[in-house]
Amino acid sequence: MATQIDPAERLLNLLxxxxxxxxxxxxxxxxxxxxxxxxxxxxxxxxxxxxxxxxTLRELGIPLVTVTNAGHGDDFGYRVDLxxxxxxxxxxxxxxxxxxxxxxxxxxxxxxxxxTARALTKLRAVGQAPGASELVTGLAxxxxxxxxxxxxxxxxxxxxxVVRITYRAANTGEVRQRRVEPWQLIARxxxxxxxxxxxxxxxxRSFRLSRIEGSVRTLGEPGAFPPPAPxxxxxxxxxxxxxxxxxxxxxxxxxxxxxxxxxxVEAPPDARDWASDPVAGPLVAGRDVVHVVYRSEWExxxxxxxxxxxxxxxxxxxxxxxxxxxxxxxxxxxxDDERGERRG
Amino acid sequence: xAERASDRVVxxxxxxxxxxxxxxxxxxxxARQFGVTSDQVMADIDTLWVSGTPGYLPYDLIDFDFSSxxxxxxxxxxxxxxxxxxxxxxxxxxxxxxxxxxxxxxxxGALDDERAAVVRSALGKLTAAVGDAAGTVDVTLTLAAAPAxxxxxxxxxxxGRRLHLRYVxxxxxxxxxxxxxxxxxxxxxxxxxxxxxxxxxxxxxxRVDRILAAHVLDEPAEQHGATGAGEFAPGDDGELVTxxxxxxxxxxxxSTPVQAVRNxxxxxxxVDLRVVSPAWLRHLVLQAAHDVLEVRPxxxxxxxxxxxRAALAAYGPLAARTAxxx
Numbered sequence: 261m262a263t264q265i266d267p268a269e270r271l272l273n274l275l276x277x278x279x280x281x282x283x284x285x286x287x288x289x290x291x292x293x294x295x296x297x298x299x300x301x302x303x304x305x306x307x308x309x310x311x312x313x314x315x316t317l318r319e320l321g322i323p324l325v326t327v328t329n330a331g332h333g334d335d336f337g338y339r340v341d342l343x344x345x346x347x348x349x350x351x352x353x354x355x356x357x358x359x360x361x362x363x364x365x366x367x368x369x370x371x372x373x374x375x376t377a378r379a380l381t382k383l384r385a386v387g388q389a390p391g392a393s394e395l396v397t398g399l400a401x402x403x404x405x406x407x408x409x410x411x412x413x414x415x416x417x418x419x420x421x422v423v424r425i426t427y428r429a430a431n432t433g434e435v436r437q438r439r440v441e442p443w444q445l446i447a448r449x450x451x452x453x454x455x456x457x458x459x460x461x462x463x464x465r466s467f468r469l470s471r472i473e474g475s476v477r478t479l480g481e482p483g484a485f486p487p488p489a490p491x492x493x494x495x496x497x498x499x500x501x502x503x504x505x506x507x508x509x510x511x512x513x514x515x516x517x518x519x520x521x522x523x524x525v526e527a528p529p530d531a532r533d534w535a536s537d538p539v540a541g542p543l544v545a546g547r548d549v550v551h552v553v554y555r556s557e558w559e560x561x562x563x564x565x566x567x568x569x570x571x572x573x574x575x576x577x578x579x580x581x582x583x584x585x586x587x588x589x590x591x592x593x594x595x596d597d598e599r600g601e602r603r604g
Numbered sequence: 605x606a607e608r609a610s611d612r613v614v615x616x617x618x619x620x621x622x623x624x625x626x627x628x629x630x631x632x633x634x635a636r637q638f639g640v641t642s643d644q645v646m647a648d649i650d651t652l653w654v655s656g657t658p659g660y661l662p663y664d665l666i667d668f669d670f671s672s673x674x675x676x677x678x679x680x681x682x683x684x685x686x687x688x689x690x691x692x693x694x695x696x697x698x699x700x701x702x703x704x705x706x707x708x709x710x711x712x713g714a715l716d717d718e719r720a721a722v723v724r725s726a727l728g729k730l731t732a733a734v735g736d737a738a739g740t741v742d743v744t745l746t747l748a749a750a751p752a753x754x755x756x757x758x759x760x761x762x763x764g765r766r767l768h769l770r771y772v773x774x775x776x777x778x779x780x781x782x783x784x785x786x787x788x789x790x791x792x793x794x795x796x797x798x799x800x801x802x803x804x805x806x807x808x809x810x811r812v813d814r815i816l817a818a819h820v821l822d823e824p825a826e827q828h829g830a831t832g833a834g835e836f837a838p839g840d841d842g843e844l845v846t847x848x849x850x851x852x853x854x855x856x857x858x859s860t861p862v863q864a865v866r867n868x869x870x871x872x873x874x875v876d877l878r879v880v881s882p883a884w885l886r887h888l889v890l891q892a893a894h895d896v897l898e899v900r901p902x903x904x905x906x907x908x909x910x911x912x913r914a915a916l917a918a919y920g921p922l923a924a925r926t927a928x929x930x
Contacts, residue, residue: 267609272616272655276666276684280657293658316610321693346688350733356726359719363703363726366743372699378614379696384637385618386625386689398761399714401707402791403743404858411695417740418694428851428871435871447706447743447792450855470854518772519814522750539921566887567776568911569918584923587912589893594909595902 270296271313275322275340284327284337314338320378321345352387362396369405406445406452406469412476413454413469417442419482422459426473435473440465441485443493448500449559455496457485464488464496502555509534509575511547516570520563524550534574543572557582615640616648616655617690620666623680624687631676649678656684697734702741704730710745713754714788716762748794748813756818757797760785766823767799770816775883778816779803784825788812793859800828842880846900849873853895856888872897879904886911 273295278285291297291306300306314324322345329335352360360383364376406413409425416423423442428435441457443464451470458465507528512521528551534544554560561582564571573580615638622637623629629637634645649668656665667682692700704727712720747754760767767785772778781803789796795812807828844863849856851871856862863876879885882904889896889908899905916923 266651268607268612268616269651269655271609271613272651275613275617276656276686277658279685289658295655295658295660316613319693320610320614321691321696342685342688345691347691348733350729352726352729353722355722356729359704359707359722359726360700360730363700363707366703366706367699372695374608374611375693375696376699376703378611379692379700381611381614381618381638382690382692382696384639385621389633389637396715396719398785398787399711399758400787400789401703401711401745402789403703403706403745404791414695414698414740418698444739445741447741449744449746449793451792451858468854470858471851515778516776518776518778518816522816543918543920543922562891565890565893565915568886568890569915570776572918572922574922580919580922584916584919586890586893587916589896590890590912591909591916593889593893593896593899593905593912595905 265296265299267296270294270309271316274313275317278324278338278340279342281337281339284339286335286337289337347382347386350383350386352383354388357384357387359396362399362401366401366403367405368402369410371411372405403447404451406447407472409469409472409476410445410452412478413442414445416476416478417445417456420485420487421482422479422484424477424479425467427467428471428473438465438467439479440467441488443488443496445469446497446500453500455493457488457492464492466496466499502559503557505553505555506576507551508554508560508573508579509549509551510564511540511544511549511572511574513547513570517564517567520552520567520571521548521550523552525553527551532575540574544574547572549574554579561586612648614690616652617686619645619648620652620680620683620686621689623678624683628672628677628679631678634678649673692734697730698741701727701730701734702743706743706745710743710747711790713747713749713751714758714790716758744792745790746792746794747790749815753812753815753818756820757785757788757812757815760818760820760825761788763820764825766821766825768819768821769810770818771810772814772816773883774881774887782821783808783810784828791859800826842878843904845877845879845885845904846898847875847877847889847896848898848900849875849892850895850897853892856892860888882907 274290277290277294287310290310291300297306297309300309317324317340322340322342324338324340327337327339361380364380367373367376413423420441422439424437424439426435427438439459440454441459442454443456444454446453446455451468454467454469456465456467457463507525509531510520511534531551534540534549537544557576557579561573561579564573564579565583565586573583618638619634622634631642631645635642638645652666653668654660654665658664664684665682666680666684666686669679669681672679704723708720708723708727715723749757756767759765767783768780769783770778770780781801783797783799783801786798786800786807789798797810797812797815799808799810800806801808847856849872851873854873857865857873857875860875860877863878866874868874877885885904886908889899890912893912899908
């Protein structure tokens, strides 16, 4: 009686057979001799099983090598050369394994979770006994998932394969297909971004993963484009970097906006005397003027607008404009009758 | 959910590689090493024991010393050439290296010298093993804490001590409280301290950028049977508010505990939120104002608009001056 063999056992037996084979094993030999394959009820079922197992092994970092008979092109078999796919010597202490475990848990993406869990198992096989994971107790770094497009984009970037994506532009909302040479995936405030060469525009571009619709299609072969020059990546990333640190001047109501106030720095030497400014003077009366360091105008504006009238931005005008624009938009959210009341 | 076959195969092979390097490991040791139960280890050994090369006669199979196994000691006597540790796949390597780099750069303020050194040495060894393909992913974690606050939180978590916090909430009201820290959650946008708050007698999430001051107390932190369930899960309390947003505001659906998301054909979408703190919602809507198409119920929209009008009024001539310039 042949009981159904566990897929993991079948994979293991396939691997052991292909590692130990003299020369190669043909598909037929796999079917008749490797434990688990005799379960396949039909030729098609066997083909599916074998193809899936080959894919799984490749995913694990163990590709099957195809060996062709010199006389017959059609007559080919497989083997696995484990030496070529062995982990280079890596001697991890238990503390380092603890840190790696924390790193593995950083990913919220399911595919990446699975990958890091497997990577940890591989590293544990050569590492010291765990025991020092308390070294990083209480720290929980998190990188949120980039959605279903993340893993295919990462694979394409690693393989340097062109992709076609359906992308909704930020400003116009227009949806278009874009052909992109994917360079890098970056996680920043506000989510994941793909950086790459937009073939249609012949320029480097960045794409928010959250605006990619549908699935990612690869076009053509791996290795289709050279790795980008560092300065190209640098240029494309510039938009996602914080600028140099600058100082903003705010007028706060007493005892308000403490989370902002706690970051206050000394007044810069060229600070204006706002209290005697003819326009701002009366507004500043009864408020505390403080200076805070910022790097991104938008981020500061988004933080400060939440305080409503408790925070006035005196300087720079760009940050103030951002805040005023947000406030103006928010006023328009009022239901019509309320707005009417006010106008009338 | 059943374990994936590929994950199990990696562990089975990992055990052979490990046992080849460590004679006489106990079942418990293997369980700890691979982070599984002892029962799972024994099931794995049983599988290995019947696996081997075609023919599957005794000398074809992976073999263990039976008499030591009876004593709970696993001794590998035949490996069938399967002792080489597996290389990391491209994605596995990049996932770990990118996360380690993010820890190194982003959590520096929450790691003392010893821990920072371990992160760096692990990163060095892994990068050497994986190669330079690791550059395809770049993650930035944002601690967003004053250095003194970050150091205090890290010390309290490490040493299991209670914290005294001065904290300002979403409504901009500051208070003092004692908190037993549970964990420091850091993502790409900001950090949160999950802790058991003695002032309210329950688990609370504190935004680290709103912790004005933190002092490590002498008292040890108590265990409160923390679930962490409250970490980001939306509760059933609070008013149900719906925001209709443009596609640019997807980040709200990704970073906020939303109850439901409904997509519209034009790319805009609606999210339902349970709002406990009106101040929190006001801030969310104001900062996303460019992308908010509608807020329901109307009373909530009116409340946000009133706040905005009051703020515009406070700017007085400064608002006008900007308008004239532009």
